[in-house]
Amino acid sequence: MKGAVLYGPRDVRFVEREDPRIIEPTDAILRISATCVCGSDLWPYRGIDAPRQPIPMGHEYCGVVEEIGSEVRNVRPGQFVVGSFFASDNTCPICRAGYQSRCVDARIMGAEGAQAPFLRVPLADGTLVPTPELPPDDLLPSLLATSDVLGTGWFAADAAAVAPGKTVAVVGDGAVGLLGVLSAKQMGAERIILMSRHEDRQKLGREFGATDIVTERGDEGVARIKDMTDGLGAHSVIEAVGTQQSMMQAIRSTRPGGHVGYVGVSHGVSLPGEELFFAEVHLMGGPAPVRRYLPELIGMVLDGKINPGKVFDQTVPLEQVAEGYRAMDERRAIKTLLTV
Amino acid sequence: MKGAVLYGPRDVRFVEREDPRIIEPTDAILRISATCVCGSDLWPYRGIDAPRQPIPMGHEYCGVVEEIGSEVRNVRPGQFVVGSFFASDNTCPICRAGYQSRCVDARIMGAEGAQAPFLRVPLADGTLVPTPELPPDDLLPSLLATSDVLGTGWFAADAAAVAPGKTVAVVGDGAVGLLGVLSAKQMGAERIILMSRHEDRQKLGREFGATDIVTERGDEGVARIKDMTDGLGAHSVIEAVGTQQSMMQAIRSTRPGGHVGYVGVSHGVSLPGEELFFAEVHLMGGPAPVRRYLPELIGMVLDGKINPGKVFDQTVPLEQVAEGYRAMDERRAIKTLLTV
Numbered sequence: 001m002k003g004a005v006l007y008g009p010r011d012v013r014f015v016e017r018e019d020p021r022i023i024e025p026t027d028a029i030l031r032i033s034a035t036c037v038c039g040s041d042l043w044p045y046r047g048i049d050a051p052r053q054p055i056p057m058g059h060e061y062c063g064v065v066e067e068i069g070s071e072v073r074n075v076r077p078g079q080f081v082v083g084s085f086f087a088s089d090n091t092c093p094i095c096r097a098g099y100q101s102r103c104v105d106a107r108i109m110g111a112e113g114a115q116a117p118f119l120r121v122p123l124a125d126g127t128l129v130p131t132p133e134l135p136p137d138d139l140l141p142s143l144l145a146t147s148d149v150l151g152t153g154w155f156a157a158d159a160a161a162v163a164p165g166k167t168v169a170v171v172g173d174g175a176v177g178l179l180g181v182l183s184a185k186q187m188g189a190e191r192i193i194l195m196s197r198h199e200d201r202q203k204l205g206r207e208f209g210a211t212d213i214v215t216e217r218g219d220e221g222v223a224r225i226k227d228m229t230d231g232l233g234a235h236s237v238i239e240a241v242g243t244q245q246s247m248m249q250a251i252r253s254t255r256p257g258g259h260v261g262y263v264g265v266s267h268g269v270s271l272p273g274e275e276l277f278f279a280e281v282h283l284m285g286g287p288a289p290v291r292r293y294l295p296e297l298i299g300m301v302l303d304g305k306i307n308p309g310k311v312f313d314q315t316v317p318l319e320q321v322a323e324g325y326r327a328m329d330e331r332r333a334i335k336t337l338l339t340v
Numbered sequence: 341m342k343g344a345v346l347y348g349p350r351d352v353r354f355v356e357r358e359d360p361r362i363i364e365p366t367d368a369i370l371r372i373s374a375t376c377v378c379g380s381d382l383w384p385y386r387g388i389d390a391p392r393q394p395i396p397m398g399h400e401y402c403g404v405v406e407e408i409g410s411e412v413r414n415v416r417p418g419q420f421v422v423g424s425f426f427a428s429d430n431t432c433p434i435c436r437a438g439y440q441s442r443c444v445d446a447r448i449m450g451a452e453g454a455q456a457p458f459l460r461v462p463l464a465d466g467t468l469v470p471t472p473e474l475p476p477d478d479l480l481p482s483l484l485a486t487s488d489v490l491g492t493g494w495f496a497a498d499a500a501a502v503a504p505g506k507t508v509a510v511v512g513d514g515a516v517g518l519l520g521v522l523s524a525k526q527m528g529a530e531r532i533i534l535m536s537r538h539e540d541r542q543k544l545g546r547e548f549g550a551t552d553i554v555t556e557r558g559d560e561g562v563a564r565i566k567d568m569t570d571g572l573g574a575h576s577v578i579e580a581v582g583t584q585q586s587m588m589q590a591i592r593s594t595r596p597g598g599h600v601g602y603v604g605v606s607h608g609v610s611l612p613g614e615e616l617f618f619a620e621v622h623l624m625g626g627p628a629p630v631r632r633y634l635p636e637l638i639g640m641v642l643d644g645k646i647n648p649g650k651v652f653d654q655t656v657p658l659e660q661v662a663e664g665y666r667a668m669d670e671r672r673a674i675k676t677l678l679t680v
Contacts, residue, residue: 093572094596102596102620104571231444232433247613256434256442256626262617269613273587273606280442280626286596286617 003116004057004321009047010329012322017056020112020120025071028124030063030081034144035114036312037324037336039174040265045325048267056113059085060148062140065128066118074125080135081128082298083121084290085109085148090126100291115321117340129294131302139301141309141337145179146297149335150308151290152263153179153240154297157187159261159284160236164188169225170210171250172240173201175311175335176263178208180238182308185209186300189236193228195221201334204310218245225253233258239285240264247271254281261285312337343456344397344661349387350669352662357396360452360460365411368464370403370421374484375454376652377664377676379514380605385665388607396453399425400488402480405468406458414465420475421468422638423461424630425449425488430466440631455661457680469634471642479641481649481677485519486637489675490648491630492603493519493580494637497527499601499624500576504528509565510550511590512580513541515651515675516603518548520578522648525549526640529576533568535561541674544650558585565593573598579625580604587611596620603628652677
């Protein structure tokens with residue numbers, strides 16, 4: 001088969017790769033229905049934490065089970081399934097507590113390369129969530145979104161303790177931030193302030209439930225959030241960027257006793273202990289345990305309650321994957337869906 | 341009156357100070373029944389964040405109301421009261437959410453200097469909690485302890501989400517860490533691991549409820565905690581030191597999805613973003629909102645359910661305050677009570 005491989009900075013190629021096959025008896029092989037480019041794919045694409053050798057790319061996926069290993073019990077060939085970007089056994093104490101991304105046997109799906117027609121999924125029983133029947137094609141973008149970008153935005157909102165009546169601020173207007181807005185709306189937030197400078201993203205943010213837009217950044221952005229909240233700061237802040245500036249903006253926008261949920265993959269961040277101590281905010285974040293939320297999120301998509309697939313504002317065939325990366329890198333696209 | 345004043349590194353003197361008087365109509369003046377030296381007093385005593393001019397010392401106190409301002413309604417002269425090291429109005433949105441140490445009008449009590457026979461308490465209605473009647477003298481140490489050291493240990497355990505069935509690790513065997521052990525025990529923790537190298541502190545820790553002692557520190561200490569918890573780490577970790585090593589030890593001793601409650605006043609700490617991201621632990625800490633817990637803690641002391649005053653292993657008259665600082669600095673005493 002042919003799939004996406006990163007050769008070096010800004011050099012993604014659609015090239016021949018070995019067909020995935022069952023290696024462990026707990027594996028499944030999926031025929032991918034749709035996959036996409038993640039904001040986190042742009043870090044190595046831009047040469048940050050770049051690989052030393054060509055690596056397969058992609059970790060967001062949904063598709064139909066093609067083959068299962070001898071020990072797989074919970075899914076069967078022909079079923080449509082969604083999985084997270086971490087494979088997990090879903091039975092260890094960490095999984096049972098809801099932190100499947102840190103499963104004692106977690107496997108990062110990026111290593112398998114989901115931007116391809118077929119994908120090996122380890123720990124299939126713990127990882128994959130099947131739908132009751134094959135979904136209609138028009139739901140594919142939203143089902144694909146549950147795999148990471150929605151699951152991550154949802155976790156951020158959950159980690160930020162979003163609840164009815166609360167004021168939520170969202171730092172980052174990428175796909176995760178925008179779906180953080182959608183998540184906060186679903187969780188009953190009263191006021192959702194999206195920090196964004198891009199008109200197209202502001203528009204989608206409002207559609208997802210943002211009540212206010214703040215265009216200022218850094219200290220000015222913090223001051224605006226304070227102004228809007230009687231000088232106190234937001235109850236809940238979602239951080240969806242991962243830089244020093246965005247983390248400090250999130251922490252400083254949160255009222256004492258409030259919660260920061262951070263999901264932007266941290267790059268070069270260092271949190272000053274004294275400021276954090278006197279900020280007195282709850283911090284929780286990391287790679288989202290999407291598996292915890294998948295059944296609920298898939299259910300909401302199938303019921304037509306949410307339409308997170310709207311974050312995909314570009315769709316290209318998988319063979320044009322390089323254009324997908326370019327469009328996101330150049331901010332021409334919020335998020336690119338790859339059809340297979 | 342005469343009270344404790346810090347003149348420079350390791351130079352605390354018992355000298356003449358102005359008698360406190362009502363300045364604002366919301367003030368109260370207390371006749372101090374007992375006060376003490378705090379671990380955090382040792383930072384400036386040792387010359388770290390040292391003041392540029394002589395400053396009155398002390399922020400832990402209990403005593404009898406001597407005089408009240410014209411707007412004080414909740415306490416009256418003759419009542420025995422305890423307050424926290426932050427005065428707070430207890431009515432603002434931050435106070436109502438339980439974070440009185442970050443009250444919008446918070447006043448740090450250290451500025452008033454509680455190591456003295458009399459003390460001005462601002463915002464008396466919000467700050468002071470009276471007992472139903474004058475307590476017997478033998479309860480004074482434990483009532484004094486609720487003012488900060490127990491309240492802080494209790495907050496740390498609460499911030500670390502201690503609950504029945506959980507395994508708790510405590511980093512720091514000072515008075516706060518030891519009362520973190522007591523707090524975790526009261527909250528129903530199944531296993532309480534105290535990290536301590538000092539035999540006298542280990543003994544008191546066991547008396548307060550520690551089930552295990554770990555003498556290793558740093559990476560070795562973390563490895564021991566992992567060994568004792570099936571490789572996972574503790575559910576809840578209390579950090580009661582405030583250094584880089586102790587914070588990292590706490591974070592690394594916590595299982596993914598677990599909670600760190602940190603109350604050691606942060607000095608020179610810098611948390612690496614990437615490690616924190618992948619650690620995926622809840623962080624909450626800062627100056628303890630002791631006021632939130634005071635009614636409950638005072639009640640437990642009066643009912644004889646807890647005896648936190650045992651952390652005072654040295655008692656000296658206030659005029660010998662310099663010896664109290666020396667004893668704690670030299671680790672001859674865990675905590676020094678000053679009689680007035």
